[in-house]
Amino acid sequence: MPAIHITPIRRLLVANRGEIARRIFRTAQELGKFTIAVHADGDAREPFVQEADMAIPLGGTTSTETYLDIQKVLAAAEHAGADAVHPGYGFLSENPDFASAVVDAGLIWIGPPAPAIRTMGDKLAAKALMEEAGVPTLPSREIGDGRESRALAREIGYPLLVKAAAGGGGKGMRVVEDEAGLEAAIEAARREAASAFGDDRLFLERWLASSRHVEIQIMGDLHGNIVHYFERECSIQRRHQKIIEEAPSTAVGPQLRSAMGATAVTAARKLNYSSAGTVEFLLEGENFWFLEVNTRLQVEHPVTEEITGRDLVAEQIRIAEGERHEGDQSEIKYSGHAIEARICAEDPTRGFLPSPGKVEIWEPYDIDGAVRFDSGIETGSEVSMEFDPMIAKVIAFDDTRRGAAEKLVQALEATRIAGIATNRDFLVNALGTEDFLSGDTTTDFIDRVQPATRRTVADRDWMEAAIAICLHIHLTERQRALLLGNLSPFWSVTPMPARRTEFQAGDRRLEVSYRTQRDGSYSLEVCGRTWEVEADADEFGALWLTIGSRRMQFDVERLGDRWFARGPEGELELREVPRVKDRVVDAASGGLTAPMPGKILALEVSEGRRVVPGQVLVIMEAMKMEHRITSPGDGIVRAVTVKPDDQVEKDCVLVELDLDDVQPNA
Numbered sequence: 001m002p003a004i005h006i007t008p009i010r011r012l013l014v015a016n017r018g019e020i021a022r023r024i025f026r027t028a029q030e031l032g033k034f035t036i037a038v039h040a041d042g043d044a045r046e047p048f049v050q051e052a053d054m055a056i057p058l059g060g061t062t063s064t065e066t067y068l069d070i071q072k073v074l075a076a077a078e079h080a081g082a083d084a085v086h087p088g089y090g091f092l093s094e095n096p097d098f099a100s101a102v103v104d105a106g107l108i109w110i111g112p113p114a115p116a117i118r119t120m121g122d123k124l125a126a127k128a129l130m131e132e133a134g135v136p137t138l139p140s141r142e143i144g145d146g147r148e149s150r151a152l153a154r155e156i157g158y159p160l161l162v163k164a165a166a167g168g169g170g171k172g173m174r175v176v177e178d179e180a181g182l183e184a185a186i187e188a189a190r191r192e193a194a195s196a197f198g199d200d201r202l203f204l205e206r207w208l209a210s211s212r213h214v215e216i217q218i219m220g221d222l223h224g225n226i227v228h229y230f231e232r233e234c235s236i237q238r239r240h241q242k243i244i245e246e247a248p249s250t251a252v253g254p255q256l257r258s259a260m261g262a263t264a265v266t267a268a269r270k271l272n273y274s275s276a277g278t279v280e281f282l283l284e285g286e287n288f289w290f291l292e293v294n295t296r297l298q299v300e301h302p303v304t305e306e307i308t309g310r311d312l313v314a315e316q317i318r319i320a321e322g323e324r325h326e327g328d329q330s331e332i333k334y335s336g337h338a339i340e341a342r343i344c345a346e347d348p349t350r351g352f353l354p355s356p357g358k359v360e361i362w363e364p365y366d367i368d369g370a371v372r373f374d375s376g377i378e379t380g381s382e383v384s385m386e387f388d389p390m391i392a393k394v395i396a397f398d399d400t401r402r403g404a405a406e407k408l409v410q411a412l413e414a415t416r417i418a419g420i421a422t423n424r425d426f427l428v429n430a431l432g433t434e435d436f437l438s439g440d441t442t443t444d445f446i447d448r449v450q451p452a453t454r455r456t457v458a459d460r461d462w463m464e465a466a467i468a469i470c471l472h473i474h475l476t477e478r479q480r481a482l483l484l485g486n487l488s489p490f491w492s493v494t495p496m497p498a499r500r501t502e503f504q505a506g507d508r509r510l511e512v513s514y515r516t517q518r519d520g521s522y523s524l525e526v527c528g529r530t531w532e533v534e535a536d537a538d539e540f541g542a543l544w545l546t547i548g549s550r551r552m553q554f555d556v557e558r559l560g561d562r563w564f565a566r567g568p569e570g571e572l573e574l575r576e577v578p579r580v581k582d583r584v585v586d587a588a589s590g591g592l593t594a595p596m597p598g599k600i601l602a603l604e605v606s607e608g609r610r611v612v613p614g615q616v617l618v619i620m621e622a623m624k625m626e627h628r629i630t631s632p633g634d635g636i637v638r639a640v641t642v643k644p645d646d647q648v649e650k651d652c653v654l655v656e657l658d659l660d661d662v663q664p665n666a
Helices: 018-030 047-051 070-080 096-104 114-121 123-132 146-156 179-197 254-270 301-308 312-320 401-414 424-431 445-449 459-484
Strands: 011-014 034-039 054-057 084-086 140-142 160-168 171-176 202-206 212-220 226-238 241-247 275-284 287-294 337-344 361-363 371-375 390-398 416-418 499-505 508-516 522-526 529-537 543-547 550-559 562-567 570-576 591-593 598-603 616-622 625-630 635-640 653-659
Touching (some): 011 070, 018 034, 018 047, 018 312, 018 371, 018 390, 034 047, 034 070, 054 070, 070 096, 096 114, 114 123, 123 160, 123 254, 123 287, 146 179, 146 202, 160 179, 179 202, 179 598, 179 616, 179 625, 212 254, 212 287, 212 312, 226 254, 226 301, 241 424, 254 275, 254 287, 275 312, 301 337, 301 371, 337 401, 371 401, 390 401, 401 424, 416 562, 459 522, 459 550, 459 562
Parallel strands (some): 011 084, 034 054
Antiparallel strands (some): 160 171, 160 202, 212 275, 226 241, 241 337, 508 522, 543 550, 598 616, 616 625
């Protein structure tokens, strides 16, 4: 092995965005490095750009025009005088041509060597190499035409997984239960793989429906030393996308942990690996099989940092500078338990459709330093349709797994998010299930347990929130009138005429009628139920309600037509329904519209064709994932108004239908 010289990094460019760019900047600045951001036009005011010591615009709005453009990133590095590049994860992080180009430009690459990235980027070549190294793998076959695919599928056996040869991150993957679904799964996976990776090669692999997804964090230096940092479990996934991760795994004991760690190190040595990486396995009982090597820092790396007390980004930087890894395997210890949940801008109540838009409120809730927030947003941030929907990771640590879960739930529930829909309530519900708390977290967890997609709120809590909002409005108006000198001197003895307000509270309507009484208290009627309430505001602006023997504090805030009431049961969001509704002509009546902005990938129907409920009509792409638009009932396609590759806006009519047995609008 040639001599390794220590080359200090002074100016570090991060070729990424969002939370991972902020995460790398934080450690780099602690190490005294000058940090450089690159950004798309729409990201110019985002937190990661503001927190860097220097920012270079890449010019463009899409991933292809910016973060995936190797020449633009290298030009930015030269312009900024960078001497090193960290790719983060996603985008160019696992592109061997980018790694080579960085090194060829005379810069330090903070990541594994390009040959290792190239080998592991081809899942078929990776499996062959691992088999050669004695690492256990699952049966798999590369597929070609339809007839060959069916024969290979029968050879492997159902259920099976269709996977992209160049894939990762859940893209280009489809589970197939039987032969009837094979052709459609191959078509969808091939289309998604070509779009995401520019490579539509696929292979079939045995699918273990109730296994666990367990991965080993590895770290190698340039002197040939390779260690592991134990395991993480990432079994809880939706559409092959991880949403909850933890370390250590409840299914891994000391002997199995040692065996999996040793196997991961064997795999890394076969690759002459250096820097951070993850060797992923499927685990069933005491048996495990190789899945892939992620040749980069993983999204879920914080749970490993929490249990080991080690900064993986700092290790990456020191190793890239030529330093030896800090300590050997015997010196790496772990304690306690860490759990991470990914908050994504998506709406679980609408089939997890993407939810881009402006973040009007972002107020993370910490619990005495026991909860870590790695986020890419702040209040005022814009969540773009162009990029991945993950906006934040919340990581809780405790001595016990149940303690970590409880802290994570508390932090998620108390964190304030408004302006976009998120999966926060879905995560809370998943973490609170007995299956999760008992450690029964196999890869079929979401389908098997089916956590509720929204928070369960008691009728009384909704009503008390509506009461708090109405009385906040009244007291605010009274205080304003007092300051302006418009308040009648008889206000305290003059009953107020009844006022009526209507709110949308979750999936129900609340009608509130309220009036003041001679003693200054209030009488309210909410959905036919009468409430007698005393209300006053303290010097800090908090509203205090007394209902019977209960005295409660509420903080009320308004954003447009939405109200937020924070009380004893947490924060509830209600939408005020206008008193006078405009008559709106529904131009899309009888048509199916785009639920979000996106790109049309495929049309599955044509004009004049008969359709049935649930039949796929249009396939579109948004936030790097496919979404299927289906027929709401039986009918005939009157017109198709879009074509493949069209970019459409939200509510754009895609298909016009003549549905059977539908009465005309009154």
